Amino acid sequence: MTTDSRPNQKVTLAKALNMGLRKAMEDDSKVLLMGEDIGTLGGVFRITDGLQKDFGEDRVIDSPLAESGIVGTAIGMALRGYRPVVEIQFDGFVYPAYDQIVCQVAKMCYRSQGRTPLPMVIRIPFGGGIGAVEHHSESPEAQFAHTPGLKVVACSNPVDGYWMIQQAIAAPDPVIFFEPKRQYHADKADLDESATPDPLFTSRVVRQGSDVTVLSYGPTVKTALKAAEAASNEGRSLEVVDLRTLSPLDLGKVYDSVRKTGRVVVTHEAHVNLGLGAELAARITEECFYSLEAPVLRVGGFDTPYPPSRIEEDYLPDLDRVLDAVDRTLDF
Amino acid sequence: MTTDSRPNQKVTLAKALNMGLRKAMEDDSKVLLMGEDIGTLGGVFRITDGLQKDFGEDRVIDSPLAESGIVGTAIGMALRGYRPVVEIQFDGFVYPAYDQIVCQVAKMCYRSQGRTPLPMVIRIPFGGGIGAVEHHSESPEAQFAHTPGLKVVACSNPVDGYWMIQQAIAAPDPVIFFEPKRQYHADKADLDESATPDPLFTSRVVRQGSDVTVLSYGPTVKTALKAAEAASNEGRSLEVVDLRTLSPLDLGKVYDSVRKTGRVVVTHEAHVNLGLGAELAARITEECFYSLEAPVLRVGGFDTPYPPSRIEEDYLPDLDRVLDAVDRTLDF
Amino acid sequence: MTQPGFGPDLAEVFGPARQTSAETGALGLVQLLTPEGERVEHPEFSFGDDLADAELAETVRGFFRDMTLTRRIDVEATALQRHGELGIWAQLLGQEAAQVGAGRALRPQDYVFPTYREHGVAWCKGVDPLKLLGLFRGVDQGGWDPRENNFGLYTIVIGAQTLHATGYAMGMQRDGVVGTGDPDRDSAVIAHFGDGASSQGDVNESFIFAASYNAPVVFFCQNNQWAISEPIERQTRIPLYQRALGFGFPGVRVDGNDVLATYAVTRAALQRARDGQGPTFVEAYTYRMGAHTTTDDPTRYRLSDDVERWKLKDPIARVEVYLKRNGLAEQSFFDDVSAEADDLGHRLREGCKALPDPQPLSMFDHVFAEETDELAAQRDGYAAYLESFEGAH
Amino acid sequence: MTQPGFGPDLAEVFGPARQTSAETGALGLVQLLTPEGERVEHPEFSFGDDLADAELAETVRGFFRDMTLTRRIDVEATALQRHGELGIWAQLLGQEAAQVGAGRALRPQDYVFPTYREHGVAWCKGVDPLKLLGLFRGVDQGGWDPRENNFGLYTIVIGAQTLHATGYAMGMQRDGVVGTGDPDRDSAVIAHFGDGASSQGDVNESFIFAASYNAPVVFFCQNNQWAISEPIERQTRIPLYQRALGFGFPGVRVDGNDVLATYAVTRAALQRARDGQGPTFVEAYTYRMGAHTTTDDPTRYRLSDDVERWKLKDPIARVEVYLKRNGLAEQSFFDDVSAEADDLGHRLREGCKALPDPQPLSMFDHVFAEETDELAAQRDGYAAYLESFEGAH
């Protein structure tokens, strides 16, 4: 554990989340983890690796194989004063718990007029690109963001992962916490545990630019940054925003950016139809109507079920499709 | 039954749906109804009134109290060659079946490369304004429209109800069929069973106008028409569209209208955030960018859980809020 | 281990090890007071053995009072709905014994997860009945503070609360308030649900979690024979309490119209839970004498004969006969209770009409514990919009 | 009513009426062939009574062949994954008898709803094993036509298929292919699932629907002791087959490593279903010898001793011993089978590598039976986009 708190170590997203969970459990004895295979195995992605060994089976709970049961019992624990952090094994398996999330988790605070708020976190590894079979590469964030009473965030890098998971656990409201599984073991980043993180529900400009604003979150932040790099070689300056919070949205910086660039491309892996891009387009157009030189363009997963993995890279937004949209918005 | 086929009788939406279901069952012996309390009781809204008596318990099936079970077994029946029509008792109770709908109903045709398409209909009474308790006034359509593989429609009046339910049952794909429960027993309309209906997946201009285009569906069509009436008294001409099909969207007429009016107001009872209005705003802005005099404005349910019924009329979009948006778009 | 006076260890009596439908057929329904008001003995469950005569009489009078006042709450609320003061009401007529028997078996530290029909349990837990009306009037979605009486909010999505109950019980385990042997500390949860609810995946998952973690929860099912228009046969083809056998914990069927038996059985089940012996399924066999709710019309789907037959099993009448026949209550007692009921009725009528409508803008309150700027802006926008009209006048 | 040769009426044998954990403890696991290859008798189930010696020998040789080829499919697929030809593979090592026993008990008109691990059942149903690989290679999501072999597509969402199976069986009831007495007409459905799946709400709801409608479905649970890293004890604290008691239909635990017993029990269960006697739960008690999938690392959560102990119960070895010891098969037979296995392995290796990648634009196909203009436009847009690159070269 001391090794975990060495300053400025290089960590993956998986490791950062693991450290963040550990820190949250050390800071608050009411924090519990629940999920499938999160104990001895440490989760199929090893995000909870070693935590049951160190915090015991009462705080790192391997559950029966039933997502509604996991979330439903977590609600009961939260009502008893605990702070459950639920792991959904894969995005596609959150749906059996959808009723408990939408009708109970989201409404408990409202129903009780604030008497029984429900501080709990539901962690969902999301997105594709890992060559998996059906149901393992979904991006269901829009459905949760559409549900009042839930707060929805997505981390995109190790440093945010470390801080955001702790902030989500400390938050007094239920948070759906999306983790880009494709990034879990990808790039490492310098983690300074003594730094002061940005507040949880804020977006961030991750690259300054002047020609086009590119909005992204979770797995597509990396794509957007790559696109910006490529574009700069062609003399095009993209401003890239990592939204971080999907509900509520934090669009102040976005509006400023759009007023500057007049052009917007939104990219996410979720289906374009009624994805976050739709809401962003609607709000940006309403807020920056006279600044827009072109309509907000959306680059996302197509409106098909997630395809067989051998062609998933055609389904997923990539650097080229983002650049194509950049061209289209500039030529508009 | 003969009385049912008297031409041009005046019928409510509830009656029209009942007649449509009856007709579909007469036309195709594979059509089955499944749901809670749809047999002897005829459904809590009496939509299936008399059908079990006439078609028997094998074709009008009272199910155990489990929505996932209802939809899941309906899938099996569809695979066996039947055409199940499922009744979800209230919008708020579709969520236990959400997993079966999103992961199975929506994906069966794709998964099997078209070998096992899934023709089935899931009827959902939706929307508020009936003074009900929690979970009885929801508008979950956006979540289904965001799911590729599902077709989603909403009827707004008795005549459409009669035809659209038959068309949905005859369709080779799964259809989520939304019925504005507030309208069930409201206005009667002339039903001519010998008429030729519009195709299912088409929108319709229900009132011509020139100043502002108002998009609506299900329960808000009536609201929009009332608003248009009121506006005309103030010399404002609203063109009202009944979208009818929410996925796929049929926007040809909408774009024509927008090119004419340059101004759009969308209204639905669902939460504004990531509601259908978001997608409509995004598409219309992309398609009619240079025709728009103002951003697409959205009038919907607020981003709160559905409130206690004593203040639901404040939550629901009404004539005044639509007119307010009309003013704002005209003053923009 | 079971403490004296708390009845048998249900696992030994009704657990998978011993129970077969044949045997239970033999044991039948647990009953301690017949519809005719006769006290009968049961091989496994007893009432009052741990009480002195005076206490016993007082306890039974208490049951009578609770049931009578509960019924009055129900009758008044039904009338209020007829007069348009409530949007809807879920009647409990006929289920008073099941609810009072269960409610009185609870200790203050025990926690209740109700459905939408647990008015009698709410009463026993000390929730002001007036607060129950808000939800049905449409002025709130649950007007009481669950923390005050350890009585959760009504849950309308069928079965969802059984998982909350199980999780809450798992929390109790972690709080060290189970199996300590300290009667004022050891705690349990009771999860209420109906016969129809037993078909929901959530309810069955709650059995699985409760069994897997040996959670201190009593699954209290009021089998009132109907799920709206669907008879119990649609949900199960064997006696419902036997469902528990499939999950490895005991199930008991008790006469839900017999307050003594329901009290005795629920008390033993709760004690098992508090002692750390895990979950129990209690099926209170009763009948929904009224409509499903005030908007329902039972004549469309059931015969009045059934209702007539069940009238003879009225839960309150049998206690009255018992009290009177055994001289356990003076006429003055009955007069006092009915006077008390009249006062309660009056208070409910007046109180209900006086319940204030919520302010439109309150719609935006408590969506979150920590409000978002987004939502605040929506509220302000709507406030400005509303003002624009006042301006207009 | 049961037809001669189809074994006992399981309801009488194991139904709620007779079954208690005590008794089943007595009856224990149904076994007809010991790990040492000894034939043993069971009071209720028999194998081969309805067969002449030659037929019997041929049948058992058939089982041996099926299991051996099934294992080879598994071994080859595992190797193909290691060589990067498959993205992932769900191994069935150790479960060959459970799957072949069940698969061979099926009639052509019976329908199978598998999980993602039913390679042996697929083999028995005549699905080309090469077609199973597509899903794991990522070139499709199910490459076979369910209608051709009455073998549904693999279902990855745990438990979902048990409801489809129940609904399909309800469809059979409506088609009048249940309980007619015509052996070529009467049909049943088998729903495969695992021990972990038994905790899902959907699976328990399927029990409720099947019981309520008395649907002709056999719930065939391969209890391989593990749900990824979670042992069976996390899901249930009583023997899993007893779950059925809670729903009112019979449950049987059979030695899932004994192909004769699994065949006999499943055959009897399917016949009950075809005869219109409703659902049965069969727990095939076995062990997952391999990893959960090729991406799993069991050393993190289980002891190798367990695996070693189960090695002694190998399903194929015991049949080989039995055949040899009783002179029911020549050496040439074993040589032929292993030659056949080698050919199959070769065909799978070559065939797998030759499986074509789907065309990018095929992503847009079959979203609907009736394509929408919207989607067609998206496809055309993407096609144009792709062409723009070709133009670039």
Ligand SMILES: Cc1ncc(C[n+]2csc(CCOP(=O)(O)OP(=O)(O)O)c2C)c(N)n1
């Ligand atoms: C998930 C869900 N589906 C449907 C309903 C509609 N509904 C309300 S009460 C009810 C019947 C409940 O029957 P039971 O569980 O026996 O309880 P009872 O009303 O008899 O007390 C139904 C179907 C609901 N509230 N929730």
Ligand SMILES: Cc1ncc(C[n+]2csc(CCOP(=O)(O)OP(=O)(O)O)c2C)c(N)n1
């Ligand atoms: C609803 C759902 N939750 C989680 C998963 C991830 N998952 C895949 S297999 C598995 C374990 C299944 O165990 P069991 O039912 O015993 O079947 P087995 O793999 O042992 O054959 C899990 C948790 C899933 N596929 N679906």
Ligand SMILES: [Mg+2]
């Ligand atoms: Mg009931």
Ligand SMILES: [Mg+2]
């Ligand atoms: Mg298993």
